[in-house]
Amino acid sequence: xxxxxxxxxxxxxxxxxxxxxxxxxxxxxxxxxxxxxxxxxxxxxxxxxxxxxxxxxxxxxxxxxxxxxxxxxxxxxxxxxxxxxxxxxxxxxxxxxxxxxxxxxxxxxxxxxxxxxxxxxxxxxxxxxxxxxxxxxxxxxxxxxxxxxxxxxxxxxxxxxxxxxxxxxxxxxxxxxxxxxxxxxxxxxxxxxxxxxxxxxxxxxxxxxxxxxxxxxxxxxxxxxxxxxxxxxxxxxxxxxxxxxxxxxxxxxxxxxxxxxxxxxxxxxxx
Numbered sequence: 614x615x616x617x618x619x620x621x622x623x624x625x626x627x628x629x630x631x632x633x634x635x636x637x638x639x640x641x642x643x644x645x646x647x648x649x650x651x652x653x654x655x656x657x658x659x660x661x662x663x664x665x666x667x668x669x670x671x672x673x674x675x676x677x678x679x680x681x682x683x684x685x686x687x688x689x690x691x692x693x694x695x696x697x698x699x700x701x702x703x704x705x706x707x708x709x710x711x712x713x714x715x716x717x718x719x720x721x722x723x724x725x726x727x728x729x730x731x732x733x734x735x736x737x738x739x740x741x742x743x744x745x746x747x748x749x750x751x752x753x754x755x756x757x758x759x760x761x762x763x764x765x766x767x768x769x770x771x772x773x774x775x776x777x778x779x780x781x782x783x784x785x786x787x788x789x790x791x792x793x794x795x796x797x798x799x800x801x802x803x804x805x806x807x808x809x810x811x812x813x814x815x816x817x818x819x820x821x822x823x824x825x826x827x828x829x830x831x832x833x834x835x836x837x838x839x840x841x842x843x844x845x846x847x848x849x850x851x852x853x854x855x856x857x858x859x860x861x862x863x864x865x866x867x868x869x870x871x872x873x874x875x876x877x878x879x880x881x882x883x884x
Contacts, residue, residue, distance in 0.1 A: 616869055617850055620658040620693055620714075620858040621649030622822060625679040626671070627663075639682035646687050653866030656711060658858055659683055660695040664716055666748050666790060673700035684708045693736070699724045706731045714818075714858075716740055716791070718768050722775070729776030736818050736856075737772070738785035739764045741792060752793035758805045761786050765813060783816040783856060784809060789824035796826035803845065806852035816855035821845040823860060843868055 623646050627634050636642040646657040661676035663669075676696055684692065684705070693712035694705040699721045702713050706727060713719075714736040719728065720743075728735065739761045741752055752760075765784055773779060786792070786802040786809060793799075799821070806817055821827065827841040828834070843864050846857050850869075859865050 615850075616873070617854055618655045618856040619653060619862055619865060620656045620712075620818070620820075620856060621646070621652070621654035621862040622660065622858060622860045623649065623657050623683075624660045624663070625683070626660060627669070637679075639686075642679075642683055643686045646683065649862045650691060652863040654862045656691055656693045657687065658693040658695050658712075658714055661701065662696065662698075664746050666746070670746075673698040676701040677704045680704065684710070703727060706733060709733075712736055714738070714785075716787075717743075718764065719772060722771070725772065725775035725777070728772070732781075734781045734783060735772070735777065736783045736785055737765070737768055738791070739787045741787075749790060749794050751795060752798055754793070754795055754797040754801050757792060757798050757801045758808065761792075761802065761805070761809070762812060765809070769813060769815070779815065783818050784813060785818040785820060788819070788821050789826055794825075796829040799824065799826035803849055803852065806849060806854055810853050817853065818856035818858060819846070819849040819854040820858035821849065822858065839864060847872075 623636055623642055625636055625642050627637055636645045649657055659680060661679040662671035676698055680694065689709040690711050692710040693714050694710050695714040696702060697715050697717035702724060705713060710733055712734045716738045718737045718739060719735060741750060742748055769782060772782065788799045788802060792802050810817055822842050823835050823838045827838045827845060831841045833841060839861055846859060846865055847868060857865060
């Protein structure tokens with residue numbers, strides 16, 4: 614059975630929506646990153662700044678200060694850096710990280726020559742917010758996929774024209790507040806993963822972990838959304854997602870192990 618890459622979330626922040634303050638200290642962040650890798654993560658996605666609507670802004674210098682001890686302690690080829698700041702991305706590239714994960718979808722053309730010359734893979738995310746930080750805006754669910762498609766058509770063309778090789782790109786359609794306050798918007802994004810892959814021929818990353826739309830659908834508080842998160846992640850994988858970004862690596866890895874065993878058993882004993 615096809616197994617997606619797993620990106621374990623480590624937020625090095627004071628006010629991320631579900632785990633703010635838990636891993637702000639370097640020792641706590643390094644310990645969490647190593648625990649996620651041991652649980653089955655292929656990469657740890659380090660977030661030095663929050664992006665939820667209620668978060669306080671963080672400067673690029675603060676982001677670098679938060680990242681530096683982790684980049685020194687964890688193998689660079691297991692690291693993804695989650696930042697839309699060009700200064701932070703340059704810092705991460707100098708340290709040889711495996712991925713840059715940009716919620717603004719690499720909106721700074723001045724950085725493109727450096728991106729083209731680098732080896733890191735780029736996760737290009739779509740969002741409704743041009744300023745990157747999420748807000749609570751509405752968007753018509755029936756119009757969302759066309760917006761996602763138009764965004765990626767333009768941004769992927771720009772990156773390719775700048776010399777970024779196609780095999781270094783992955784797409785993230787956005788989830789939760791990034792695609793609208795109505796939970797139907799996130800469901801549209803999930804249900805159109807196969808269309809996105811077919812149209813662009815690129816890997817797709819999905820990040821639904823503990824998101825607001827799961828709370829709206831289930832009535833559960835943030836830290837009670839584990840079952841809803843896993844259900845949405847498995848649905849995304851069934852739809853063709855190649856990468857899953859999650860807080861609970863162990864739950865996803867265990868679920869994938871059971872699914873793989875079931876498939877292997879079916880092939881051996883029922884066909």
